[in-house]
Amino acid sequence: MKHVVQFSAGIGSFAAALRVAARYGTSDLVLLIADAHAEHPDLWRFADDVADHFKIPLTVVADPQGRDPWDVFLDVRYLGNNRLAPCSYWLKQKPCRDWVEANCDPGDTVLYVGIEGTKHDRARMPPIVRGWSPWPVVFPLAEWDERPADKEELFQEARALGIEIPQLYRDGHGHNNCRGMCVRGGKGAFVRTLRTDPEAFAYAERREQEIREHLGKDVTILREQRKGVIHRITLTELRLRDEAARHDAAAQPTAT
Numbered sequence: 683m684k685h686v687v688q689f690s691a692g693i694g695s696f697a698a699a700l701r702v703a704a705r706y707g708t709s710d711l712v713l714l715i716a717d718a719h720a721e722h723p724d725l726w727r728f729a730d731d732v733a734d735h736f737k738i739p740l741t742v743v744a745d746p747q748g749r750d751p752w753d754v755f756l757d758v759r760y761l762g763n764n765r766l767a768p769c770s771y772w773l774k775q776k777p778c779r780d781w782v783e784a785n786c787d788p789g790d791t792v793l794y795v796g797i798e799g800t801k802h803d804r805a806r807m808p809p810i811v812r813g814w815s816p817w818p819v820v821f822p823l824a825e826w827d828e829r830p831a832d833k834e835e836l837f838q839e840a841r842a843l844g845i846e847i848p849q850l851y852r853d854g855h856g857h858n859n860c861r862g863m864c865v866r867g868g869k870g871a872f873v874r875t876l877r878t879d880p881e882a883f884a885y886a887e888r889r890e891q892e893i894r895e896h897l898g899k900d901v902t903i904l905r906e907q908r909k910g911v912i913h914r915i916t917l918t919e920l921r922l923r924d925e926a927a928r929h930d931a932a933a934q935p936t937a938t
């Protein structure tokens with residue numbers, strides 16, 4: 683039986699791999715990971731540490747055109763956002779699906795997804811199962827653990843093996859993907875990236891502007907509601923606001 687973990691280098695998929703290895707060993711374990719050409723370098727450090735722990739190589743797949751999410755948005759003429767993110771299909775789902783179709787027989791392969799066992803996470807399971815049909819999918823954290831996993835406990839599982847958790851988690855992000863610039867992240871995630879990784883933010887800001895000019899439309903990744911009205915907000919506007927807020931905070935007299 684081949685055991686293929688959909689390994690995103692997130693802490694959930696790491697924990698899923700750990701549970702699969704504990705149950706079935708590592709001789710038929712595959713860590714399947716998609717390179718979206720947008721990851722934080724420390725994501726790959728973590729992925730390599732996990733692969734070294736299991737003493738197996740990573741199985742890395744990627745878009746054959748070598749695109750990053752922004753290149754995809756240009757090609758499909760749509761700026762991804764938290765309602766629709768075509769980058770996910772072209773850079774992650776399709777390369778993984780293509781690899782599974784080329785290398786795995788549904789009769790002797792099980793796919794594993796590191797979704798945690800909360801009510802919200804459980805609602806995501808049926809569409810994932812349908813999407814991977816005819817390959818069977820197991821969710822080790824949700825289906826094997828006695829209670830929903832706490833992220834901090836999963837971090838401890840990594841550290842107990844001598845594996846430092848990825849930089850994005852240490853920076854306070856909830857996910858380890860696309861260098862804190864996931865278009866599905868909200869304003870808070872982008873502000874966090876602005877403050878912790880300004881170089882990554884500057885790249886996202888430049889590419890968003892490029893796509894706006896290319897499409898000739900007022901499109902943005904982020905939107906916000908003010909007085910019941912939805913407004914678009916560019917990453918440039920978000921940065922200027924944050925800079926002004928920090929300037930104001932610095933100008934406040936300190937309490938004595």
Ligand code: SF4
Binds near residue numbers: 718751767859860
């Ligand atoms: S992590 Fe976010 S930005 Fe990156 S490919 Fe997935 S949906 Fe797109």
